[in-house]
Amino acid sequence: MNSETSKLDTPVTAFRGVGEARAAALLKMGILTAGDLLRCYPRAYQNRGDTVTLAEIREKLRNGESDGPFSVLLTIAAEPSVSMIRRGMTLLKVRAFDETDAVEITYFNQTYLRDKLTTGASFRFFGKFTLEKSKLKINSPICEPYAEGVPLPDIVPVYPLSAGLTQKMMASLVRDALRMCGNEIAEFLPSDALAELHLPTLGCTLTNIHKPESMDALEGAKRRLVFDELYLMFLSIALSGAKLRRDNTIPMKLSHEDAAAFKAVLPFELTNAQRRSVNEIAADMGGESLMNRILTGDVGSGKTIVAAAAIYIAVKNGYRAALMVPTEILANQHYEDLSGLFGKLGITCALLTGSTKKKERERILAGLNNSVRNGSGLNDDGPDSHTIDVVIGTHALISEGTVIDRLGLAVIDEQHRFGVTQRAALFEKAADVHCLVMSATPIPRTLTLATYGSIDVSRIDELPAGRQKIDTFIVDERYRERLNAFIRKQKQEGHQVYVVCPAVDEAEDDPYAKSYDGNDTDEMADVPLVENWRDTSVPLKAATVFAEVLAEALPDLKVGYVHGKQKPAQREAVMAEFASGELDVLVSTTVIEVGVNVPNATLMIVENAERFGLSQLHQLRGRVGRGKAKSYFILVSDSKSPVAKDRLNAIKSTSDGFKIAEYDLEMRGPGDFIGENGIIRQHGQMNFTLAATCRDTDMIERASYYAKRTAADDPELTEEINRRAAKQLGRFVKEFGNTQN
Numbered sequence: 001m002n003s004e005t006s007k008l009d010t011p012v013t014a015f016r017g018v019g020e021a022r023a024a025a026l027l028k029m030g031i032l033t034a035g036d037l038l039r040c041y042p043r044a045y046q047n048r049g050d051t052v053t054l055a056e057i058r059e060k061l062r063n064g065e066s067d068g069p070f071s072v073l074l075t076i077a078a079e080p081s082v083s084m085i086r087r088g089m090t091l092l093k094v095r096a097f098d099e100t101d102a103v104e105i106t107y108f109n110q111t112y113l114r115d116k117l118t119t120g121a122s123f124r125f126f127g128k129f130t131l132e133k134s135k136l137k138i139n140s141p142i143c144e145p146y147a148e149g150v151p152l153p154d155i156v157p158v159y160p161l162s163a164g165l166t167q168k169m170m171a172s173l174v175r176d177a178l179r180m181c182g183n184e185i186a187e188f189l190p191s192d193a194l195a196e197l198h199l200p201t202l203g204c205t206l207t208n209i210h211k212p213e214s215m216d217a218l219e220g221a222k223r224r225l226v227f228d229e230l231y232l233m234f235l236s237i238a239l240s241g242a243k244l245r246r247d248n249t250i251p252m253k254l255s256h257e258d259a260a261a262f263k264a265v266l267p268f269e270l271t272n273a274q275r276r277s278v279n280e281i282a283a284d285m286g287g288e289s290l291m292n293r294i295l296t297g298d299v300g301s302g303k304t305i306v307a308a309a310a311i312y313i314a315v316k317n318g319y320r321a322a323l324m325v326p327t328e329i330l331a332n333q334h335y336e337d338l339s340g341l342f343g344k345l346g347i348t349c350a351l352l353t354g355s356t357k358k359k360e361r362e363r364i365l366a367g368l369n370n371s372v373r374n375g376s377g378l379n380d381d382g383p384d385s386h387t388i389d390v391v392i393g394t395h396a397l398i399s400e401g402t403v404i405d406r407l408g409l410a411v412i413d414e415q416h417r418f419g420v421t422q423r424a425a426l427f428e429k430a431a432d433v434h435c436l437v438m439s440a441t442p443i444p445r446t447l448t449l450a451t452y453g454s455i456d457v458s459r460i461d462e463l464p465a466g467r468q469k470i471d472t473f474i475v476d477e478r479y480r481e482r483l484n485a486f487i488r489k490q491k492q493e494g495h496q497v498y499v500v501c502p503a504v505d506e507a508e509d510d511p512y513a514k515s516y517d518g519n520d521t522d523e524m525a526d527v528p529l530v531e532n533w534r535d536t537s538v539p540l541k542a543a544t545v546f547a548e549v550l551a552e553a554l555p556d557l558k559v560g561y562v563h564g565k566q567k568p569a570q571r572e573a574v575m576a577e578f579a580s581g582e583l584d585v586l587v588s589t590t591v592i593e594v595g596v597n598v599p600n601a602t603l604m605i606v607e608n609a610e611r612f613g614l615s616q617l618h619q620l621r622g623r624v625g626r627g628k629a630k631s632y633f634i635l636v637s638d639s640k641s642p643v644a645k646d647r648l649n650a651i652k653s654t655s656d657g658f659k660i661a662e663y664d665l666e667m668r669g670p671g672d673f674i675g676e677n678g679i680i681r682q683h684g685q686m687n688f689t690l691a692a693t694c695r696d697t698d699m700i701e702r703a704s705y706y707a708k709r710t711a712a713d714d715p716e717l718t719e720e721i722n723r724r725a726a727k728q729l730g731r732f733v734k735e736f737g738n739t740q741n
Helices: 003-008 020-028 034-038 054-062 111-115 167-184 191-197 202-210 215-247 260-264 272-285 303-316 328-343 358-367 420-427 445-451 477-492 543-553 568-579 614-621 642-653 657-668 697-713 720-736
Strands: 044-047 070-076 081-086 089-097 102-108 122-127 129-132 135-139 142-145 155-158 292-297 320-324 349-352 390-393 407-412 434-439 456-460 470-475 496-500 559-562 585-588 601-606 631-636
Touching (some): 003 034, 054 070, 054 135, 122 135, 167 202, 191 215, 215 697, 272 292, 272 456, 303 434, 328 568, 470 642, 477 631, 543 559, 559 568
Parallel strands (some): 407 434, 470 631, 496 601, 559 585, 601 631
Antiparallel strands (some): 089 102, 129 135
């Protein structure tokens, strides 16, 4: 074990002041070693160096601009007074002033400050101010003794905490860890990457993320950590892709003849983008290695029919195909759409879900184990009734006991709804299988090329002719009565309505809102580590509550609701009621974002529209306009934020999902595509702390480039610098890996 490793692996119990209780509190945060302390990044910073005068604070309060927190240099005017306002609660008050004004300062249960806040002493105070009857006041500010020539830190970190820890304790522990090993951390990025992107070294980065010399130094450190996360993610993808290519040395080449027979049974012409995608997939399936391709396209672009062409190729070559989708409703819809089409081609199709009866399930499983068309393609005599060529289903396809003989193609629809292990379970139903995954999230080309480095990408970037244009409107709460009247009008015309809310119930915490308690000085940070694009000034609407509100306002309509906390069977039952027309209005969270096809639904209203990502809103919009009737998409927002207004206007101005995705990436970073506020959209990959906010598409591309180069030049990561990268990668996957399925 070298010195670097031994120092980074020093247990926290070796640090001054860390006993059994404090070690247990650190363990709750995942902190065991000095290295863990260095990787416990501040969640925000207090910019105490940017001082203002009391007169400037008074002016801001009068104009309603801000109540802080502000940093101000003050002198104590008189000795503090201390009183007991109730049992166990003391109140300390002291007046202080600068050359422009005076302020009354209050502390609760901090009588020890009486000996510190002496007349004539100078301090730097940091906190949130109020103006009461023309008097400036501040409760429980942070105070630091101030003297000319004695520097105070301008930017102070605010750390995440667990019970039993304080900011002072965490700052002290991190300082000790930096002194111990901060300057000895070995670099793992290629030197030309550091030079090209002007990134600081890792040692310098960790110093400035914890003790920033300036805002510029802090921004440089954040930028380096963002690049690190992107580089490690892309390195993981590139290494996995290289392994996949090495493992796929036994090709299953499928010859593809002219697909005229398949096209002949279609009731429409394929678009140019669909034909291009079919050709790319066919070439893959007839290539020297197994297909590993993602098919992306806008809502309604016709991905399913492209997948059907791939299924046709597999069956024509004597193999079976499986199509796995996330919900029973979607499985039923695919089965209804495809079984008739495949029947015209002599291809037998079965539906296998959790609701399939035991006898029918046994018949299907038996049909999936029969020989497939004599192992050489479709018979001229028509399908064998005991043989099933294509199975469409949900998680039932990967349940124990489901065996699919001669599986040649696995297709996964709405692939981000499945975990990595679930996708792998389907692919492992055969020794060699071509893989096609579909995503209705239009992914910007920059991110597509970077993220799917090991996967070939087909993009359907045009919609079929005749697709309905959906009128989009932006309104606020003043339109509520008109909205209710419009809902009733849709019902009178024989149509149905979606209403989407961002929360499940009123008790649900808003993960993006920040609250500041005047008695908790740790909560007065004014510079967040991760910028939040959401406007949290407007309260969240809850689906469960709003469904009741609508039912009361529209008693003649049948209102139901669904959300992700319901049991799957309950959720499926309500969605089936809506699909069959038994419900007039479906109030929902974003569980309806994908996998729901109700052509009779002509109106969607999205509450708190400012809370959703643009690509997410575009996905939701795709739930209407699926029939022949005129459809509408109404965004309800009371946000006054210019950023929120610009984002919603972007949705209103275009129906091009790829343009919207590019705009979303430009405005707020990878978000829906890589991660959002630390959550990976595609379950089973990785969480992020910083990369989700990256708006620099060049950085994304360069991180991908250097990661792919490293994987290509040194796939076993044996070179010294790459051995360090391997260690970082192992920690990164362990720390940020998401095992959710």
